[in-house]
Amino acid sequence: TLLPDVASAVQRASLSAMELTEDAVEAELEADRRWVLAHAGVAAAVLIGFGVWHCRTMPFKWYFQNAIDTSLFIADVVAISLGMLYTSITWIIEPDAESARVLEYLILAVVAGSLIGAIFTLFVRYRAVLRSRTHDHRVEEERNRFRGEGRDAMMHDAGYLDRMARKSR
Structure with missing residues (x-):
């Protein structure tokens, strides 16, 4: 025993x-x-801090560059927050649960959407800047041409002399 x-x-x-x-x-x-x-949490706080600094200082020359950077800061913070939520939920429930899948798709949508949105915005805004620079360049060329040729050339280009010649006939 x-x-x-x-x-x-x-x-x-x-x-x-x-x-x-x-x-x-x-x-x-x-x-x-x-x-x-x-x-x-520290990563999100650092990104928020840099985002606030970025919004206050606007370090880039063109507006669209600053807008892209700000939107990417926001997307990073949202992705980190969703990752924190996902991590917390998967500790409580099974990782294969439906709510975990929804968060996975949300994280994917935020990451992919921010990249696609940034590419689209960069393309559209960059084209607008090029158009405005081309327009400004043409306006400057016209100003320089008128300054160089004097008042008669400017009036002729405006059609003033042609109209005066027609009236005198």
Whole structure:
């Protein structure tokens, strides 16, 4: 009868050691989870800080460059926030759950949408800047031409002399 008592004591000791090990593993996982969320929070705070600085200083020459940078800051913060939410939810529920899938698609939409939106905006705004620069260049050429040729050339280009010649006939 001594043998079964020893066996049951060994079994109880191994079960309590396993429980301690599981508790230690769970505590370590919880600490890792907190570090992950803390790092993501710090990253979001840094991006928000740089975004505020960027909006105040507008460091780029053209408006569209500043607008693109600001929108990408916002997209980064949203993506990090969704990632934090996804990480929190997958600790509570199964990662294959429907709500986790919805968040995965939202994160994908934010990342892909911000890139596609940035490309489109850069293309459209850059073309507008080129058109305005071309227009400004043409206006400047006309001004220089009129300054160089004098008042008669300017009036002739305006059709004034032609109209005066027709009236005198």
